[in-house]
Each structure stands twice: as structure tokens, then as C-alpha cells.
Amino acid sequence: MENDLIPVIQTHDLRKIYKIGEVEVHALAGVSITINRGEVVAIMGPSGSGKSTLMNLLGCLDRPTSGRYILDGEEVSELDDDQLAGIRNRKVGFVFQSFNLLSRSTALANVELPMRYAGVSKERVQRAAAALKSVGLADRMNHKPTELSGGQQQRVAIARALVNHPAILMADEPTGNLDSKSGKEIMDLLLSLNKESGTTLIIVTHDPTIAAQTQRIIHLKDGLVEEDIK
Amino acid sequence: MNLGQAIIEALESLNSNKLRSSLTILGIVIGVGAVIAMLAVGNGAQNTITGSISGIGSNLLFVMSGNSNQELTNIEPLTMDDANAMLDQFQAPSVEDVAPVVNGEVTVTSGSESTATFVYGVTTSYESVRNYHVTEGSFITEDQVLGKASVVLLGPDVAKALFDRTEGLVGETVRIEGQPFKVIGVLESKGGSAFVSQDDVVIVPITTSQARLTRRSNDRIDLIFVQSISADALSQASEEIAQILRTRHRTKVGEDDFTILSQQDFVETAKTITNVMTIFLGGIAGISLLVGGIGIMNIMLVSVTERTREIGLRKALGARKKDIMIQFLTESSLLSLFGGVIGIGLGWLISFIVGRIALSSGTPLNPVVGLDAILLATIFSTAVGLFFGLYPANRAANLEPVEALRYE
Numbered sequence: 040m041e042n043d044l045i046p047v048i049q050t051h052d053l054r055k056i057y058k059i060g061e062v063e064v065h066a067l068a069g070v071s072i073t074i075n076r077g078e079v080v081a082i083m084g085p086s087g088s089g090k091s092t093l094m095n096l097l098g099c100l101d102r103p104t105s106g107r108y109i110l111d112g113e114e115v116s117e118l119d120d121d122q123l124a125g126i127r128n129r130k131v132g133f134v135f136q137s138f139n140l141l142s143r144s145t146a147l148a149n150v151e152l153p154m155r156y157a158g159v160s161k162e163r164v165q166r167a168a169a170a171l172k173s174v175g176l177a178d179r180m181n182h183k184p185t186e187l188s189g190g191q192q193q194r195v196a197i198a199r200a201l202v203n204h205p206a207i208l209m210a211d212e213p214t215g216n217l218d219s220k221s222g223k224e225i226m227d228l229l230l231s232l233n234k235e236s237g238t239t240l241i242i243v244t245h246d247p248t249i250a251a252q253t254q255r256i257i258h259l260k261d262g263l264v265e266e267d268i269k
Numbered sequence: 270m271n272l273g274q275a276i277i278e279a280l281e282s283l284n285s286n287k288l289r290s291s292l293t294i295l296g297i298v299i300g301v302g303a304v305i306a307m308l309a310v311g312n313g314a315q316n317t318i319t320g321s322i323s324g325i326g327s328n329l330l331f332v333m334s335g336n337s338n339q340e341l342t343n344i345e346p347l348t349m350d351d352a353n354a355m356l357d358q359f360q361a362p363s364v365e366d367v368a369p370v371v372n373g374e375v376t377v378t379s380g381s382e383s384t385a386t387f388v389y390g391v392t393t394s395y396e397s398v399r400n401y402h403v404t405e406g407s408f409i410t411e412d413q414v415l416g417k418a419s420v421v422l423l424g425p426d427v428a429k430a431l432f433d434r435t436e437g438l439v440g441e442t443v444r445i446e447g448q449p450f451k452v453i454g455v456l457e458s459k460g461g462s463a464f465v466s467q468d469d470v471v472i473v474p475i476t477t478s479q480a481r482l483t484r485r486s487n488d489r490i491d492l493i494f495v496q497s498i499s500a501d502a503l504s505q506a507s508e509e510i511a512q513i514l515r516t517r518h519r520t521k522v523g524e525d526d527f528t529i530l531s532q533q534d535f536v537e538t539a540k541t542i543t544n545v546m547t548i549f550l551g552g553i554a555g556i557s558l559l560v561g562g563i564g565i566m567n568i569m570l571v572s573v574t575e576r577t578r579e580i581g582l583r584k585a586l587g588a589r590k591k592d593i594m595i596q597f598l599t600e601s602s603l604l605s606l607f608g609g610v611i612g613i614g615l616g617w618l619i620s621f622i623v624g625r626i627a628l629s630s631g632t633p634l635n636p637v638v639g640l641d642a643i644l645l646a647t648i649f650s651t652a653v654g655l656f657f658g659l660y661p662a663n664r665a666a667n668l669e670p671v672e673a674l675r676y677e
């Protein structure tokens with residue numbers, strides 16, 4: 040791909056320290072990584088190694104204690120809460136292990152949500168419908184989450200994550216709550232969406248078979264990058 | 270996110286928890302209902318009282334001895350001569366007529382029946398000045414006044430108390446303070462009122478009363494009703510009779526030993542009293558509205574806690590603090606607005622029932638639910654929702670997205 044070398048994520052000595060009373064926990068102890076546009080990256084590591092902390096920082100859900108983070112050309116480590124909300128809205132799509140859909144709302148309304156916060160009103164329904172179609176749920180738009188299978192719910196979540204055309208898609212254990220068959224379908228979907236739209240894909244996972252499907256694996260240990268295999 | 274969408278989402282959310290929403294609304298319904306009913310009953314009472322004051326007569330001034338504003342040592346009582354002087358065409362051109370009165374409390378008996386009532390000793394002009402009519406017989410005549418005749422007019426309440434009827438009483442004899450009086454007529458009812466009953470009276474010639482009932486020295490009188498030639502001339506008439514009394518009583522400047530009140534003064538006083546009552550009752554009712562507001566706050570706090578993950582998700586998807594604030598404030602305001610609207614209906618119903626009960630117990634009280642009260646209740650209840658929603662909404666808006674998403 041021609042845009043392989045355009046960096047979308049650049050971190051410099053990213054640190055996150057949690058203080059619990061007198062004790063300091065170095066959840067991230069200086070992470071410097073560069074991820075280029077269109078890459079598919081798996082983040083692995085033992086429990087407590089800092090995977091979720093890194094995801095939260097890369098997804099702009101949280102601010103680092105120190106270090107710099109440039110997302111899609113914008114320095115984001117010093118933005119305030121509402122500015123971060125704007126960045127998440129425009130540049131980041133999230134897929135969670137537990138789907139996190141609004142149970143009262145239909146699939147369509149769930150996918151519309153990020154556009155509401157972006158102030159999109161005119162093409163909102165069409166865009167949401169198109170996103171659902173691209174994940175293969177054209178015929179389930181008006182179903183509520185409780186009327187959908189786990190795999191289908193995760194598809195709605197993926198449509199929701201992609202509807203604002205983010206620069207990166209972050210998936211934290213996206214197949215963790217699914218059986219192996221729907222888990223594989225979700226992985227296939229994520230990879231094919233990456234091929235079609237070139238959206239950078241970052242997946243946190245325990246599962247070596249999932250990691251094997253990616254182009255690059257970043258191993259974390261004790262808040263540091265232990266290994267970065269391309 | 271615009272307000273229209275916020276309202277739709279809030280409605281969906283409230284609708285998804287119908288029982289809880291309705292119970293929360295109930296607090297506001299009762300509060301607003303109580304406020305509306307209290308204001309309506311207060312308004313109705315005011316109308317009844319001011320109406321009964323207006324019913325005393327028209328274009329009236331009340332002249333009394335003494336003056337509450339000043340510490341006076343030698344107060345001259347009002348006399349018949351004072352009253353007659355006010356009829357002077359030249360000194361008091363604005364005065365239409367004058368009705369001097371002596372009054373007291375007496376016991377009237379007929380056979381074994383007995384009743385305590387007010388006696389008014391009056392002249393012939395009392396009939397027109399006070400706008401009294403007789404349903405049978407005739408009013409007191411000039412001759413009866415001059416001759417100190419032992420004749421009496423019965424108010425309808427007294428007639429009913431003594432004879433159980435208000436007809437065929439002319440010619441009967443009643444005893445007032447043990448002395449026989451011949452009944453010459455029965456007064457037409459002026460309608461009841463909680464303030465002053467104008468039907469529970471007996472009327473006798475002023476001279477008779479002075480000589481035999483109230484036993485006043487000289488020709489001293491208690492009260493003079495003065496009727497002006499028109500409503501516009503009322504203040505002019507007041508000034509004219511004040512001047513006459515100052516001359517006759519030889520008072521020093523600014524030391525009037527008498528008081529002149531107009532009907533308007535009484536109306537104002539009555540209004541002040543009923544306003545205080547209304548504010549007091551409305552205030553008590555307002556407390557229940559406050560309690561309703563605390564109920565909303567409580568439920569909104571529960572709702573924020575329950576929806577912590579949802580809030581985290583919304584933040585992850587790009588909701589700013591403002592968006593979350595608006596979402597929860599819209600919910601709390603809608604809750605209390607619904608409560609307010611239903612409460613207005615309830616308040617109206619309560620006032621209607623109070624009016625019916627009052628009417629059936631003989632007090633004509635017509636509660637008025639004013640547009641101002643409706644507007645006030647709507648605005649106030651929404652404000653209550655906003656105010657008590659503020660804290661929970663703020664709490665929601667300030668949740669950390671990472672923490673909120675992790676919440677189980």
C-alpha cells in the first residue's frame with residue numbers, strides 16, 4: 040500500500056503512573072511506538088502488563104502522566120476533556136469486549152450515536168444504514184440488541200465504530216465474549232474492513248491465533264514494549 | 270446534539286422505566302396541585318370578602334371617633350349634630366346623604382326563642398345609604414324616629430332564629446333586652462359572608478336605641494355612613510367632612526380626633542390579609558413541591574449510577590460534558606414538567622371540590638385558578654426539575670470515561 044509509511048500514531052516515552060496511597064504503579068513505563076496508516080497491530084502481554092492502559096491512552100480516553108502522543112498529526116497529550124471527546128468522536132472507533140450497545144435503542148439508533156455527537160443530522164440515517172449494510176446487517180437495522188446474537192451485536196458495534204470514518208479502530212478483546220465461530224467471523228470482518236477502507240486496526244488480545252492474523256505484534260511486559268514483531 | 274433529539278432520547282429513557290418515572294412525577298404532581306389549589310382558594314376568598322365589602326353599599330365613607338395614628342387626650346365623640354352638619358349643601362357639596370348609627374349587642378326574644386344579635390339604631394336615610402330593602406312591611410319613618418317609637422326591623426337570620434320563617438311577621442312583638450318592640454318589617458337578605466353577616470341584625474330608630482337600648486349620654490353616636498354623590502367625588506367628600514369635623518371639634522392642625530375610611534380602604538385591608546394568608550398557605554404547599562424536587566434528585570442519582578457504563582460509552586463515542594449534562598437535565602426537567610402539568614389539573618380539581626363544599630355549607634367561595642398561577646406552576650416546576658437535576662447531571666458529566674466504562 041502506498042500510504043504504508045504515513046505514521047498515524049506516534050508516542051514518545053509515554054508513561055502512566057497510578058498512585059495508590061504511597062505506592063506508585065508504573066502501568067506504562069515509557070512506551071515509544073510508531074504505527075503507520077493501514078497497519079493491523081495486535082497488542083499482547085500477560086495480565087497487568089499495561090495493555091488496557093495503552094489502549095486507553097491511544098484511544099484518547101485518558102491522558103498520560105508524561106510523554107507525548109501524536110495522533111493523526113495532532114498532539115493530543117495536553118488536550119482538555121472536551122477536546123479529547125472531539126478527537127475520540129472524529130478519529131477513534133472503539134470495539135469493546137462486551138459490545139456496549141444501548142439496550143433501549145435499535146441497531147440503527149446505536150450506529151447513529153457517534154454522528155449525533157458530531158452534529159451530523161442530514162445524512163445520519165443513510166450513513167448509519169450504509170454502515171450496518173457493510174457489516175452485513177442490512178436486514179437487522181430496527182432490531183434491539185436483545186434481539187441479536189452476540190456476533191451480530193459485535194457487528195453493530197463495529198458499524199458504530201466506523202461510521203465517523205476514524206483514523207484508528209481500537210478493539211479490546213473483540214472476540215472475548217464470542218464463541219469460536221462468530222469470533223472468527225468478527226476477525227474476518229475487521230480484517231476485510233481494514234483492506235477495503237485502510238483503517239488502522241489495533242487489537243488487544245490474548246489469543247495467539249488472532250494475533251497470528253495480524254501484520255505486527257507488540258508484546259508488553261511490566262509497562263514496557265518487550266518485543267515488536269513485524 | 271440538539272434539544273429536539275435530547276428530548277426524544279429523554280422520553281425514550283423515561284418511557285423505559287414507566288413505574289419509576291410515574292412515582293417520581295407523583296411528588297411534583299402533589300406539590301404543584303397543592304400550590305395551585307391554595308392560590309385558587311386564596312383568590313376565591315379574596316373575591317368573596319371584597320365582594321361582601323362592596324355589598325355594604327356604594328360610594329360609602331365610614332366616619333368613626335378617635336384616631337389610631339395619634340395619641341390624643343381629649344377625643345370628642347361624634348354626635349347627631351356632627352352628622353347633621355355634614356348635610357350642609359355649601360360646606361359639603363359632594364355629600365349625597367348621611368346615616369348616623371348607634372350600635373350594640375343585644376338579646377332578642379320571642380316567646381321561648383332567644384338569639385344574641387347586633388342592634389343598629391338608625392335614621393330614615395340608612396335605608397338608601399346602606400342599600401337595605403324590606404321583603405315585607407316598611408322601613409323606619411321620620412315620625413318613628415322623632416317619637417322614639419318601640420318598633421323594630423328584623424334581619425332574615427334573626428327572623429329565622431326566632432320564628433323559623435321570614436314572612437307574616439309584621440305586627441308580631443319581640444323583646445329586646447326585655448323591652449317590647451313591635452315588628453314593622455323584615456329585611457331582605459344581603460347574602461351570607463364569613464366576614465360580616467349583614468343578615469344577623471335588628472334595626473330600630475336611633476332615638477329609641479339611644480334612650481332605651483344602648484343608653485348613650487347626650488346624642489352621642491358610634492358611626493356615620495356618608496354617601497358621596499358619585500364614586501369620583503368620594504375623596505372630595507372625605508375632605509369636606511374632615512374640614513367640617515375639624516371646625517366643630519376645634520382640633521389642632523394634624524390632630525384629627527376622628528377617622529374617615531372609604532370602602533376602598535377596607536377592600537385594601539382585606540386584600541392585604543387574604544394575600545398574607547394566600548402566601549402563607551402557598552408557601553406551605555410549596556414545601557411539598559420542594560420535597561417532590563428532592564424525589565427527582567434521588568431518582569436521577571440512582572439513574573446516573575445505573576447508567577455509569579452508558580455514560581462512559583457515550584463519552585468514548587465523543588459526548589462532551591455539555592452533552593451529558595443536557596441529557597440528564599432534559600430528563601429531570603421533563604419529569605417535573607409532566608408533574609407540573611398533571612399537578613395543575615389536580616389543583617384545579619381540588620379547588621373545584623373546595624368551592625362545592627364551601628357552597629354547600631353556606632359560604633359562597635368560588636376558587637379561581639388564574640392563568641398567572643398556571644404559568645407560575647409550570648415555570649416553577651420545570652425550574653425545580655432543572656435545579657434538582659443539576660447535581661446528578663453534573664456528577665454524570667464529570668465521570669471519567671475509563672472509570673465509567675469499567676463500572677460493573
Ligand SMILES: Nc1ncnc2c1ncn2[C@@H]1O[C@H](COP(=O)(O)OP(=O)(O)O)[C@@H](O)[C@H]1O
Pocket residue numbers: 057058059064065066084085086087088089090091092093
Ligand atoms: N485505575 C487504576 N488505578 C490503579 N492502578 C491501575 C489502574 N488501572 C490499571 N492499574 C494498574 O496498572 C497496571 C496495568 O494495568 P492494565 O493496563 O489494566 O493491564 P492489562 O490490561 O495488561 O491487564 C496493573 O498493575 C494495574 O493494577
Ligand SMILES: [Mg+2]
Pocket residue numbers: 090091
Ligand atoms: Mg486489560
